[in-house]
Amino acid sequence: MVKASVLRKKNEEQLNKDLEEFRKNLAELKFNKASASQQMKVSKLRTVRKDIARVLTVLNTMKKDEAREKYAKAKYQPLDLRAKKTRKIRRSMTKHQRRATTLKERKRAENFPQRTFAVMQ
Amino acid sequence: MGRPPRAPKKVYKKKAAEENKEGDNKAAKAKAVLTRGRFLKGKHKVWTTATFRRPKTLAQSRTPKYLRHSTLKAGTINKYSTIEYPLVGESASKLMEDQNTLVFIVNLKATKPDIKRTFKERFNVDIRKVNTLIRPDGKKKAFITLKGEQAAVELGSKIGII
Numbered sequence: 001m002v003k004a005s006v007l008r009k010k011n012e013e014q015l016n017k018d019l020e021e022f023r024k025n026l027a028e029l030k031f032n033k034a035s036a037s038q039q040m041k042v043s044k045l046r047t048v049r050k051d052i053a054r055v056l057t058v059l060n061t062m063k064k065d066e067a068r069e070k071y072a073k074a075k076y077q078p079l080d081l082r083a084k085k086t087r088k089i090r091r092s093m094t095k096h097q098r099r100a101t102t103l104k105e106r107k108r109a110e111n112f113p114q115r116t117f118a119v120m121q
Numbered sequence: 122m123g124r125p126p127r128a129p130k131k132v133y134k135k136k137a138a139e140e141n142k143e144g145d146n147k148a149a150k151a152k153a154v155l156t157r158g159r160f161l162k163g164k165h166k167v168w169t170t171a172t173f174r175r176p177k178t179l180a181q182s183r184t185p186k187y188l189r190h191s192t193l194k195a196g197t198i199n200k201y202s203t204i205e206y207p208l209v210g211e212s213a214s215k216l217m218e219d220q221n222t223l224v225f226i227v228n229l230k231a232t233k234p235d236i237k238r239t240f241k242e243r244f245n246v247d248i249r250k251v252n253t254l255i256r257p258d259g260k261k262k263a264f265i266t267l268k269g270e271q272a273a274v275e276l277g278s279k280i281g282i283i
Contacts, residue, residue: 019195025202028272034206034226035281059195076187 002051007058015059022052141261157205203231203239208262209282221273227253227263236263246276 007015026048030072032040071077083090171240207213208224216222227236233251240248247268255261277283 012232020199023199023201027204030206031280035209035283060192063192063195071182071191078188080189081191100169 002054004054004058008062012059013033013060015055018056019052019059020056021074022048026052064067129183200239200242203228203235204243204263207277207280207282212280214277216264217273217277221249221269221271222264222266223262223273223277223282225265228260229255229259231261231263233263236265242266244276244280246272 002018010018011112027044029040029045029048033042033045067078068081071081130154205226205228208226213224216224236251236253237248240246249266249268251266252264253261267276
């Protein structure tokens with residue numbers, strides 16, 4: 001069983017090689033299971049499958065991180081790199097848009113603010 | 122044949138010109154131009170067929186401002202995913218001995234040329250032909266006939282099918 005922390009230190013090429021190795025391993029195990037000529041540890045199948053999944057996870061997250069760096073300053077980001085939130089939130093106004101006021105409003109607010117008066121006893 | 126001979130074209134054209142009387146035509150034309158404008162007579166396209174087909178217009182290729190998917194995910198289809206496992210049993214062993222054929226369960230989406238290629242890569246044997254069928258339980262079965270005498274039995278014992 002490989003550890004993900006070990007895998008993350010490798011580069012893409014090495015990870016692809018590992019992936020190839022694991023897949024070959026898995027294929028052999030499947031053949032052995034089917035031919036049932038020898039007693040085999042069926043639990044091995046599961047560990048190899050999960051190893052493959054681990055390598056793929058590390059590979060894909062690496063690629064995604066690279067993409068994020070690449071498009072960080074782009075005007076339009078790829079859709080899967082944008083904030084997910086919810087569909088509604090994505091379509092609603094931004095904070096800036098909500099707070100926006102016309103020049104006229106601002107001037108009026110500045111020159112004629114809401115006054116509060118108190119009755120002196 | 123039965124028709125009377127027609128007069129030559131020259132005669133007809135002359136007749137038409139006489140009938141239209143050039144002078145009148147010119148006046149009429151000038152009047153039309155003055156009332157309706159200069160660009161009267163549009164170029165009339167000649168239709169050579171009875172059907173109207175949509176004319177071909179400019180088709181531009183896409184230049185997207187952003188990608189929809191930033192990365193291509195590492196795929197699940199690889200050279201080990203086409204052939205899944207061999208079938209062992211009485212009928213399979215019979216085929217192996219008599220017909221020089223091995224029987225495998227194969228990925229449902231695998232095609233015969235795919236199977237042939239992956240098999241050759243994996244086991245380094247020459248293949249005569251591949252037959253496939255889909256079992257009632259939804260899996261694809263491939264009958265791989267090898268070239269060379271006893272090649273199936275050899276390969277079978279190497280894999281472990283006996």
